[in-house]
Amino acid sequence: MSFLVRQIALKASGGEIVRARRVDGDEMKIGRDGTCGVHLPDLGVDPEAALVTQLDETHIEIESIGGQPFEVDGRPVTRKELDVTEGAELVFGSHRIKLGQDPRSRFPTFTVRRETPMAHSSADNDLTDVYTLKGKVPGKRMSAWAFAAMVAIAFLAWPIYSYATYNELALDKEAVRPVGFHGDKLWTSGKMSLAHKGLENDCQSCHVEPFVAVRDNACMTCHKDDAHEHIRVAGATARLDQARGEPTGFAGFRRAVSTTFNKPVGRCVECHTEHEGAGAMAATDQQFCTDCHDGMKARLPDTKLPDAADFGTSHPQFMPAVITNAAPEKPVVKRIAWTPDAKEYGGLKFTHAQHLSTTNGVAQMVRRRPSEFPEQGALDCENCHQADPSGTWFKPVVMEEACQTCHSLTFDQVGGTFRTLRHGEPEMVVADLRAFFAGGAPVRPANLGGMARRQPGDSSAVGVAKDYARAVRFYPTQASQAITMLFNKGGACFDCHTIIPGGAATGGYNIQNVAQTQRYLQKGWFTHDRHTKFECVDCHLKAETSNDATDLLIPGLGGKGGCRDCHVGQGGASLASVKQPVESGCAMCHDYHADDGAPWMSRQPASRRASVDRKRNAGSAGTTSR
Amino acid sequence: MATIPHNPDQGDFETAATSRDSTSTKAPKKAPRVRRDRVSTHESFLTYGRGRWAKIAIGIFVVSLATYLFIDVEPRHNGGSWYGYTLGTIGLGLILWLTLLGVRKRAITPGRWSLKAWTSAHVYLGLSLIAIGTLHAGFQLGWNVHTLAWALMMLVIVSGLFGIWVYARLPTAMSANRFDAEGAITEKQMIEGLKQLDRQIHDAAQPLDPEAAAVVDKSLEENVFAGSAYARVMNRYPKCQTRAAIADVRKLRNFRPRLEDDPFEKVDTLLSRKEALLAKLRRHLQLKSWLQSWLFIHVPATFALIAALSAHVISVFFYW
Secondary structure: EEEEEEEEEEEOOEEEEEEEEEEEEOOEEEEEEOOOEOOOOOOOOOOOOOEEOOOOOEEEEEEEOOOEEEEEEEEEEEEEEEEOOEEEEEEEOEEEEEEEEEEOOOOEEEEEEEOOOOOOHHHOOOOOOOOOOOOOEEOOHHHHHHHHHHHHHHHHHHHHHHHHHHHOOOOOOOOOOOOOOOOHHHOOOOOOOOHHHHHHOHHHHHOOOOOOOHHHHHHHHHOOOOEEEEEHHOOOHHHHHHHHHHOHHHHHHHHHHHHHHOOOOOOOOHHHHOOOOOOOOOOOOOOHHHHHHOOOHHHHOOOOOOOOOOOOOOOOOOOEEEEEEHHHHHHHEEEEOOOOEEEOOOOOOHHHHHOOOOOOOOHHHHOOOOOOOOOOOOOHHOOOOEEEEOOOEEOOOOOOOOHHHOOOEEEEEEEOOEOOOOOOOOOHHHEEEEEOOOOOOOOOOOHOOOOOOOOOOOOHHHHHHHHHHHOOOOOOOEEEEEEHHHOOOOOOOHHEOOOOOOOOOHHEEOOOOEEOOOOOOOOOOOOOOOOOOOOOOOOOHHHHHOOOOOOOOOOOOOOOOOOHHHHEEOOOOOOOOOOOEOOOOOOHHHOOOOOOOOOOOHOHHHHHHHHHHHHHOOOOOOOOOO | OOOOOOOHHHOOOOOOOHHHHHHOOOOOOOOHHHHHHHHHHOOOOHHHHHHHHHHHHHHHHHHHHHHHOOOOOOOOOOOOOOHHHHHHHHHHHHHHHOOOOHHOOOOOOOOOOOOHHHHHHHHHHHHHHHHHHHHOEEEOOOOOOOOOOHHHHHHHHHHHHHHHHHHHHHHHHHHHHHEEEEOOOOOHHHHHHHHHHHHHHHHOOOOOOHHHHHHHHHHHHHHOOOOOHHHHOOOOOOHHHHHHHHHHHHHHOOOOOOOOOOHHHHHHHHHHHHHHHHHHHHHHHHHHHHHHHHHHHHHHHHHHHHHHHHHHHHHHHHOO
């Protein structure tokens, strides 16, 4: 008997080469070894893997030699009897052997075919991409689309969905969105200011309609009452626009672009910018003021305001509110243009220069009273002028605290007690004097009598007699005399006060009302607190030379001691050279929302603000009558 | 001027030995230096036009920084001022133009508007976006779509910088890796060499006993291109079957008598040669993966950036 073995190999072109061989004998081996009848050059097959035995004409038996199983029709076996007429498929390693019967010779046939290549590298791999990262990482195109889609969904679709589902927020003061994250918050361009922090979750409170810039009606939902007059008064917005005029040049181009992009002019948010970061809203830029106020007279002829622009170069002279007549119960206050010779009529007589002198009798008096003026060689401003608790202004000067230290109103001594005329009450002054003189002339000194003990010689007696005679001669012996002296030149009242005619109760005399101004610059803000490193006379120059109380001692805009000594414009512009320039925008002194408080920019710490408010409510022009 | 197909990726390097004239059997007619001159005058896209675009980019950098410092925008710089809008518009246009390199590179043209010029401009104008984008934002960053766009832009720029670095440094290493005593070896040749070695190993291993044959078979069955992206980038193949096969074969051989014409020795020698070839091939794969990897960030991040930019622009006008 024999076996027919057909080895099929693949050509490079894809065709098949069949090598047929007859193996004689009743037995045949299958294996890697070259001597085997069915030679399988396959490292996965034992050198002698199986023995094929012919049982009869149609049956063969295949048995594993080394015990290594092989597959018959897909099932692993180590021994199998097979009917060649039925055929079978054997698998050894990478080889598949088809069993059959040759129709002519009736020999069993073994058709051998290699199923998998002998090495991975010998397979016909597609080599175009093996050296690339293709298939190793997500493809560029795929991940590009995926990432783009993710971004578009998260940062575009979600926010728009959030917008669409919370329309009721718009123009409703009470409406709020539930706490939590809403998609359109991804669009925020920065934190809201402190004042609007509560709106951070509700974008549509301001952004009412898509693609429509924030309009004033959104602001007015809440600010109906506290918006300033530029907006609130009917027609004010139009006037504001008129004051601004038509911009030219680059500004005109910018406005044209804004308008093209549906950003109308004159909206609140042009000045009140938001999303600039947490914290207080930023101070308004000078430009927002000067856009209108620079050359406004030309555009708004009926305005009462002088043109103003940069503080350093084009600010109008100060217009302090001064007392022009203190006599009426409510003093007459008038705003005048500041000049170096400006006058204010507060009703008092006072010599600043004389009192501040370091060489005259005033200074001498100070030096002689070290318990009251410790380590002072002369009077200081603060001996009379005391700052108010806020440090912003000065308290009105009070006679009893300031003047009376030296200018005593004592007229009598009873035991160790001095009797004093009552300041501010002329009726009582007159009554007290009348009562005093009811006692008669000065008491004759005892040592003028003949029985008195005295020093030897006449000299002391002469001295006493002289004093007494002078007293009798020069001091009034009658009340009416004393009253007349008091209210006339040389008298205690006359020295400081303006004497006006009065009724019988005051001996025909009276004192004119006295008023002191606490805040001269009503439209601008000045705080002494921020200027403590300077001497008073650095700015109040004339205090050292003025001997007339009607001289207005507050400094002006420029000149020596004026504000422009230090303060320059926002951009540093100034008319004269400044040693230590302090850039001062409008907002440093001025407030759009004009009230009595400090401007937004110069607000003091909250702890101080309360006391300022208290003082302010008492009235800005603090008056003391008489 | 002689034109010779030039494909460096496939190992075509212009040397005297590979130039047409020197391999020709005819006597050289024209000066072979023509080709060499071209090689020596090679100009990288980094130095194109004597750094024309580098100078322009520096100019953009300086001008934008100077205007940023000198133009007083109140209350402070951000994308919402006129200056911010200007820079933003320039930046947006620039980003879209830079993206077009992907379209442009598929059409190769010579001359003034050559791809090299475009690439040079792409690189340097892309770098100038750092200034334009950041100054547009006025250094205000937060957790929002606007900063997302900025961050993606920076990611694209940084990945591009990495790309430039590998393009500048790795080709030399790649050539060095492919050169040996016998000259340069191409990618195709590497695979051919591998096939040949595998065939030889397969034949040499035929006499081996089943145990040893199974060990050798593992090396043959291994797909050398199968490693993960990480394995490629790091050139780490701890489960290399060839190395394991060498070790196992040597171990088995130690317990057997020495024979003349020992199949073990043959297999061992062949496996060692395969290992050396694999080392070269894998180093090549590593260098190539580095050359390619940055684009897998650069390109998807660009498209994510364009999506973020669209959201950024739409959001600004939506909540105008």
